[in-house]
Amino acid sequence: MTTAPPADRSGMLTRRARLLSPTYRLFYEQPLQLVRAAGVWMYDEQGRAYLDAYNNVPVVGHCHPYVVEALTRQARTLNTHTRYLAEQPLQLAEELLASMPPELGRVVYTCTGSEANDLAVRVSKAVTGGSGFIVTDFAYHGVTDVLAGMSPEDGGPLGPGVYSAPSPAAAARLARIVNDLPAALARRTGALEREEALRMPDLAHAAAARAGLRLRAGLRA
Secondary structure: OOOOOOOOHHHHHHHHHHHOOOOOOOOOOOOOOEEEEEEOEEEEOOOOEEEOOOOOOOOOOEOOHHHHHHHHHHHHHOOOOOOOOOHHHHHHHHHHHHOOOOOOOOOOOOOOHHHHHHHHHHHHHHHHOOOOEEEEOOOOOOOOHHHHOOOHHHOOOOOOOEEEEOOHHHHHHHHHHHHHHHHHHHHHHHHHHHOHHHOOOHHHHHHHHHHHHHHHHHHHO
8 A cells, every 4th residue: 555655765865964963863774655654554655564563652653543642632632841730740650659669769851862861961970970981882872962972882982981891791792792603604514515516615605704703713712
């Protein structure tokens, strides 16, 4: 099912480059044009479905009917801030706190991940009296000035008092890959020897084995 007429991709890319900051990056050599989503699926302008295993915003699925109805109902009723008395912020706070340890007794609402992390930095400084932070390599925490200095993923300089360290999970995962590589190559070679149509040339096998040995040696070093 086609959900929208085919778009001029080159024209959209030109307009995007002219209108949006270059910090907005696109995925893929041929960027997807997505026009709608539902549940775990996202759809392009031709109606082609893509399983969404990336986006972390719609944690209950895209366009969940309950969420859409609640947003619509509230937008039709009242859309303001917490400087007035209102029942809904109190109800949400009660539900959130009921799911948390008793040491957490107050709620502060934020609109974005950057705002939440920036507030967490301020709270941690106030509570500890410290000013230093350790982040993992390739971490991303937000777009504010402070958080950009804690986000080495973007390739920018670290902020004052910020130190980076390798991710323990990433190091362990790499070690497992390197340790498993010889056995994986052996299994692959054996399978290909039994299946002539997909036989790996000896030269390619040797090159892959050498690459695995170099990777192992580099990790040990």
